[in-house]
Amino acid sequence: MGRYDFTAARVHRAATQLLATNRLQAPPPWYNIVADYPPAQTLVRPLQRVGRKHMKKGTKKPSRMFQPMPLQYEEDKLRQEFFTDHPWELARPRVILEDSGNDSKRWDWKEIEQHNKPLDGESVVQRQLYLMRQGATKEQAYDIARKEFYELRTEQEISRRVAQEEARAVGAYFGKGPIEFGMELEDRAFDDWKDWAVKEIEITQQQQAAAYGGEPAAVEADGKQTPMVEAGVQAAQQAEGQPAYATAI
Numbered sequence: 001m002g003r004y005d006f007t008a009a010r011v012h013r014a015a016t017q018l019l020a021t022n023r024l025q026a027p028p029p030w031y032n033i034v035a036d037y038p039p040a041q042t043l044v045r046p047l048q049r050v051g052r053k054h055m056k057k058g059t060k061k062p063s064r065m066f067q068p069m070p071l072q073y074e075e076d077k078l079r080q081e082f083f084t085d086h087p088w089e090l091a092r093p094r095v096i097l098e099d100s101g102n103d104s105k106r107w108d109w110k111e112i113e114q115h116n117k118p119l120d121g122e123s124v125v126q127r128q129l130y131l132m133r134q135g136a137t138k139e140q141a142y143d144i145a146r147k148e149f150y151e152l153r154t155e156q157e158i159s160r161r162v163a164q165e166e167a168r169a170v171g172a173y174f175g176k177g178p179i180e181f182g183m184e185l186e187d188r189a190f191d192d193w194k195d196w197a198v199k200e201i202e203i204t205q206q207q208q209a210a211a212y213g214g215e216p217a218a219v220e221a222d223g224k225q226t227p228m229v230e231a232g233v234q235a236a237q238q239a240e241g242q243p244a245y246a247t248a249i
Contacts, residue, residue, distance in 0.1 A: 008039040078125045081142070089121045112148040119156070124149045 012034045018024040083090055095118065107114050109130035112123050124145045131141035164174065176184075 012038065075125050075129055078128055078138075078142075079121070082121050082124050082128075086121065092120065094118075094120060112145060113152055119149070119152050 012031070015024065015028060015031055015034075019027060103116065107117060107126070109126050112127040113119060114123070117123065127145040127148065128138075128141040131144055132138060136144070168174070
């Protein structure tokens with residue numbers, strides 16, 4: 001082949017042969033496009049080279065595998081910083097559907113609030129990037145964007161609460177919110193712990209009574225010890241010099 005590589009030019013011909021022999025049931029999506037606009041170079045990704053100075057001692061030379069080149073954008077670090085400070089923003093539902101695919105071209109980040117875009121973490125990132133391009137430092141732009149974001153979030157929360165109270169005033173009913181669900185889970189966990197603690201105390205009292213009396217302690221149905229066992233435990237405590245107190249739960 002020499003210095004010329006015709007692999008890319010033969011892709012369409014190879015696909016045509018596969019279709020003629022029924023190796024392919026349907027033409028690929030790129031079949032007609034490649035026929036109209038033949039590629040001028042190979043259809044593979046460039047190699048991602050690893051310099052020798054970045055290689056560890058004793059490691060072999062990396063294989064010549066096709067690896068995608070790393071893509072880095074200016075907003076990536078800003079997003080990482082914001083969502084690290086505000087992890088719960090990732091739990092909010094987001095709409096990624098765009099009308100024309102070029103909605104971002106109609107956004108003007110002179111203000112953080114956009115007419116056709118809901119307020120989210122990306123608004124803070126883009127607003128911060130705009131302020132940085134206007135000459136502000138990264139920290140200054142971040143503080144300004146966060147302040148505007150907090151103010152709008154507060155207004156939205158107040159509006160939501162007022163609307164909910166007005167709706168309840170006219171007979172609307174709302175289900176349990178996240179606070180109610182959290183309280184129920186907390187109460188359930190406390191009840192489970194209480195049952196476990198009662199059983200552990202009963203087992204401990206039975207072991208103590210058996211150690212002093214030689215017989216397993218009798219426990220009533222409601223979890224309290226019988227008077228005989230309770231008297232034995234109190235006597236053992238007095239013998240050890242401990243004050244006698246009621247051991248019943």
